[in-house]
Amino acid sequence: MDILVVLLLVTGMVFFLGASVGIIRMPGFYCRLHPAGKLDTLGILSMVMGLALYNLHHFSLESLLLSIKMFLIVFFVFLASPTATHSIVDAGMRAGLRHWTQKKRKG
Amino acid sequence: MLFSLYRTVFGPTVLDRLIGVNAIGSKTVVLLLLIGFLYERIDMFVDIALAYAFLNFVAVLAASRYFHKRKGLYEESFMD
Numbered sequence: 001m002d003i004l005v006v007l008l009l010v011t012g013m014v015f016f017l018g019a020s021v022g023i024i025r026m027p028g029f030y031c032r033l034h035p036a037g038k039l040d041t042l043g044i045l046s047m048v049m050g051l052a053l054y055n056l057h058h059f060s061l062e063s064l065l066l067s068i069k070m071f072l073i074v075f076f077v078f079l080a081s082p083t084a085t086h087s088i089v090d091a092g093m094r095a096g097l098r099h100w101t102q103k104k105r106k107g
Numbered sequence: 108m109l110f111s112l113y114r115t116v117f118g119p120t121v122l123d124r125l126i127g128v129n130a131i132g133s134k135t136v137v138l139l140l141l142i143g144f145l146y147e148r149i150d151m152f153v154d155i156a157l158a159y160a161f162l163n164f165v166a167v168l169a170a171s172r173y174f175h176k177r178k179g180l181y182e183e184s185f186m187d
Binding site: 012016019020023024029032033036039040043044047048051054055062066069070072073076077080081083084085087088090091092094095 | 113120122123125126127129130133134136137140141144149150153154156157160161164167168171172174175
């Protein structure tokens, strides 16, 4: 149980770190949106799952309810975050933001 | 979190800042849960985290709708 919790938390941390580096380093606007979306769904999924499993350590009805609430957070984020990302993309497309291509002057 | 804050402060376009804000908000949800575990008041903090996730979603959605039709806000990379 403990090993699973640590594994999930470390996975979430790796996703958070990778997404942050991606948000900094990616060259174009739409490229930057890609790690941001990954961070929202996968990072939150693994970290909140790990915390919910950790919460089930002392098993009781109350902690079970709390874990169900955390799963509710995961469910909500899985609905909301792709919607927010798609909405940002839509705003960028309608405002006429050009996407990044290889042969622009800097890499 | 500091990396996303960098993108929020120095982002070349408005929507880049929006990406940074969204990333910070979704990290804050996890941070609130961790604070709840540290203070042993997880029953209260899980509600706060849920409300924060909802608020973050609504804020990003409203901001991106607001910037829908506004051309001329972006300094670089226009479509001709």
